[in-house]
Amino acid sequence: MPAERDDAIGQVTTETGTVVHITPKELRHIAAAAFVGTALEWYDYFLFGTAAAIVFNRLFFSALNPTAAVLAALATFGVGFAARPVGAFLFGIIGDRVGRRPTLIMTIIFIGTATGLIGVLPTYTDVGILAPSLLVLLRLFQGIAVGGEWGGATTIAIEHAPAKRRARYAALVQVGSPAGTLLSSGVFALVLLLPPEVFDAWGWRLAFLAAFPMLLVALWIRLKVEESPVFKELVRLDKRAKVPALDVFTKSWRRLIVAVAAAFLGVGGFYVMNTFVVSYVTNTLSGDRQIVVNATLIAAVVQIGVILLFGRVAEKIGPGRVTFWGGLATAVAAWPLFALIDTNSPVAITVAVALGIGLLTITYAVTGALLTELFPPEQRYSGVSLGYNIAGALSGFLPFLATWLINASGTTASWPAVVILVVISLITAVGGIVGERLRVKDQAIVFEG
Template identity: 35%
Template sequence: MQTPPTPAVQDDPEYADNLRRATLASSIGSALEYFDFALYGLATALIFNVLFFPQDDPAMATVAAFATFGVGFVARPFGGLVFGVLGDKLGRKLVLVITITLMGGASTLIGVLPTYDQIGLWAPALLVVLRLLQGFGAGAEQAGATVLMAEYAPIRRRGFFSALPFIGIQAGTLLAAVVFSLLTLLPEEALMTWGWRVPFLCSFVLIVLAVVIRSRLRETPTFVELEKQDQVAEKPVRELFRTGFPGVLVGIGLRMAENGGSYMFQTLALSFFVAVVGSDADKGILTWGVTLGALIGIVTTPLSGALSDRFGRRAVYRFGAVFLLVYSLPAWWALTLGNPYLAVAVVAIGLGIAVNSMLGPQCAMLPELFGSRHRYLGVAMAREISAVLAGGLGGVLGAYLIAVTDANWLVIGLYMTGLAAITTVSTFLVPETLRRDLTRTDDAVKISPAEAGDDVWLSGSQPVAAGRAAAATTFAAARADRGGGRDREDALR
């Protein structure tokens, strides 16, 4: 005799309300992080290199400015480690309130910093300190938003719902590009004295809004179940490095093209274009490429997430990686032509299609790689170590290569091609995680069959019946404990 189907959890007003609140809370955090980081990246090539560093050698001043940009990436893994542990021990909600406050507060203070002409070497030193704090908070912000939405989302539409908050990434990038484009319309003196400070100071508004929303958010159902079953990890770092490190390595590989490509198109392309065209270049023109890329990403990010619910995470992710692999060399060559409209199109396509078609499936895929006891930490480490290697190093190394090779497009193009190749290979190493049960405490990427036991994940496979039966038992117990069928995973299964 079959059990009557449980009503869809979307029909539960309480669950639907919490899902909307989680989406909004994650989106605002994503918007703030990428508004700050995109704005900082745009300002690095045109503002910070002039105001915060000596001008004896302008090219090296630009390299130094990009080094401070990279410092933020260096801090991110440490923030991911600290807050990832707290997120797995104390819950997702509390950590997300802390990270948004730290990250946004540091960004606001950048807007009041004195310049090199005012306080000398203290200016770049203070800029580095605030950049470190910004990166430390951001180190767990995106991991937390990713885990939060994956654990809240309906299982059959997890790719779509997990990608929705990352529209905040596009919104933040779009807002930063528009604001910076408008700032470049100011007279040079106004821009370099007070104009550039305004958007950093405005970060405070987003902080207040995000903290209010997140303080009203309920803890994720997955973490609540961990607490009820008394399974919260006491030492998530030890667990992660004992069983979850293969997942971290694969996650790093998956992120190299997405993260590196994003920051290279957003920041390095502007410096490259100015170096090729010369001082007569319209310094604000490529920000419109970032703007158009963000507009395209508002569609392609949730669309690719939804496609991953139908065709699998790996197939959609691989499409984006291969697209960037083929696109890299022609893109950087096209920038050397000096045509501003072509340059805008190059950046827009690179960001809107190549990068964001990987970001969509990634939002669900990374949380699905890790067990529930160390999921926050695992996602944070995969995201932030890759951010250092691809994003931070990409800016510094790219700026240096532009300076020493006289803006040789082939060198920069080959660098991006290498990042895309790493990610393409990684899509063949990761198992298919579509519809994986997020209450499971084991990882999707196993060290070996002997260590994994009977429930072994192979490339393109689903877990064996033993693991499914165990998960079903857990859900049944949780449903009985609540007395009434509100478990979203069980309802959609």
């Protein structure tokens, strides 16, 4: 039974002919809730990455030599990524069994609390080895919670959206990433204006403590969100899988591999061009840390424009094709980008970071749209979360790997980062073109509007 056409509303038509009406106001509220939560998620993650490159090496790993301290801080950053698939598995089950809405409320509470507590941690000078141990523990909690956050935010946004507008609503969730970058880099840029001794003593803590009021705002918005009509219908039809995450591995493992490949550049490439570059310029090239942090701010503004543009493009040509071309473009640009960075020129570094992050964001803009259409509704929360976060786990140690290879080579050449960026770009290009062919176009629950 087809849904009636009404330009004033979005309509969700189920396989039994049930029509659910969603007003534009409700759609905007869903998009806002997904965006705010994702912005807080990435504020926390980007903040940790920046702090790992600039301050954690000196305050939490001060017993090590400078190079080992940087590596240890970046390894701690990577630990959070290793925990993300665990969170994706656990929260994916809850999201596909209990509901999208309660799961998203749980994850945002865990993320904001873990980040805020980092701001009150004692340093190595205060309590010795307990300090880095507590830092790693909170990072693990962060990673587990983030493992269920993005997939749920994307799923609930897509499941409220009309079919022809899915890509733009998925893109709105992705805008939370550069918004989080702007917040974290902006806060860090401000606290870096403090005298060095003040920054080391307590200034850096302000950025983490700010997570508490942000959490309250995000939670207030999310509590107003209605449950996904798709999930309600799954419950009514008794179509929920017993252990959906296991079904993804046993029944949809090929789609999972494609999802991981398609998401790889959007996650891993960003941390090469952001976290690694901040560390590389600051510690290897002895450049001004303020310049490279400011460059990430400019790149975040570029990201917002790219995400909104290619969210619309994906509605015309398909998210898989956008992913393919974005991956190829980033692979071609990898060497010129790092050639600019190696000049240690403030202008060249800023251009390289903004352009590099802008290029890889082409794929990131449509990751949500592509991944949600790779999995059927009863596996969607789990499949999207696992695909995205396995990619995150594989890419979380890339800044560490690039730094280690540079130190092992005995030079300051950036070729390891170039090779890494090219490889992950090509993997994502392949994932995009294969994913376009595998998109679920005959879903049991169809959106029309």
